[in-house]
Amino acid sequence: MKFSRMASLVCLLCLFPFSIPVQAADSLKISSTIGPVDAGILPLLADTFSKKTGIAISMEKAGTGKTLKKAESGTFDLVMVHARKLEDAFVAAGFGVDRRDVMYNDFVILGPAGDPAGIKGMKSAAEAFATIAKAGAPFVSRGDKSGTHVKEMDIWQAAGIQPAGAWYEVYADGAKGNKATTLYTDKKQAYTLMDRATWLTLKDTVKLVPLVEN
Template identity: 60%
Template sequence: MAWSRKPVLWLSAAMLFVTTAAHAGDGFLLMASTIGPIDAGIVSALEDAFEKETGVRVRHVGAGTGEALKIAEGGSVDIAMVHAKALEEKFVAAGFGTERVPVMYNDFVIVGPAADPAGIKGMKSATGALRQLAAKGAPFVSRGDRSGTHVAEMDLWKKAEVKPEGAWYRVYEKGNEGNAPTLRYVNASGAYTIIDRATYLSLKDEVSLAVLVEGDEVLLNRISVIPVSKTKFPKVNSEDAARFVAWLTDPGKGQSIVESFGREKYGSPLFFPDSQQWHKLHR
């Protein structure tokens, strides 16, 4: 296996680091992945199943989507798994990635104290709920780290035509460590936030927060993979990256794992298949 030496890259957000990346060699892929799917466990489940079937090892480093794409821009990984469409399209347009390939989705929910002092429980409009939180000055916690979750949150505030600022709006100083630590902080603070459903379900026995607003189309959270460009970074393992993408999007392989993941533990899946091949088969 051919290995290329790369500068040490510390990811304080995920408490992970890359000292060496494998490129241009069969049998190993390195992926920069957004933290939510890692915390939910689906990233490891997909990696392990792919390795078992093909013999190709996939290992990941975790960071918010913005940071994960920055890592990929340095050519230190072979593929990225992220969830912020605008940032993904910019990454591909700049030539760092070959294409944005949908893999799965879940959704964001607005959570807060079960007593819901702001009175948003059951609202059908996520933007309407955000306007009410702002109007009442209800404490709200943001990750504030340019992660996919933070980008989605800011997009919702923009759609709500609200500029979140003031004492009621707090940025968690350790938000770049991921959704799970952020949700625990929100719980301790008695505040509201926007979080992906998978993180909430994985921690629901630890927190007293309740899902207050859900089901709005604007809360969908789509997760894609982007192979890093071999044209820009010749040592990228594009062959195995293409095999991994094909496997992830295959309805009988990666998509089947996505469809069932979490069902046994939580009574419903944490993610839903979203590849073009899956949708074509299930029209």
């Protein structure tokens, strides 16, 4: 697979205040996708910023889809998400301005070290997904319209497959984020599409390993 197909750009959007009063000058409210918060990146940046400026930062986290939906209210100053199609639609609808790429992550396909579907080392994410589906190997989807879920569905579409069946499970608590999804997938010893940062934070805890990457 080409790197660009698996890249996960985390972007920042500045928002319009609409009819809601602008946040006070001594505070900043951020709505973020879950990954940068759980990985500790956003809390560290926020704490450092607050110490330097005296501006208090509050943040809420949810999957990208829910994060953008909440931000449509105009009650947030900044949004951090990672699903370009949803970002572009958000800006086109007039809810935000000044979209910027601020960091990047990348996706990997995690699975049991034994790799029952035999996808290890494949160069195409779509080919790997097709192989998993053909083998009927257990696959866990976050299934919550988050950036990770959007990317997963893009890959299924590229593979020409509508995933369904006993082997394909939509995680009931997918909205809790990539960490929760990874821990659940590890418990099931299944395959999943995951961002590398989440795996790095959990690699000493789970038995799942990256089988398709780069």
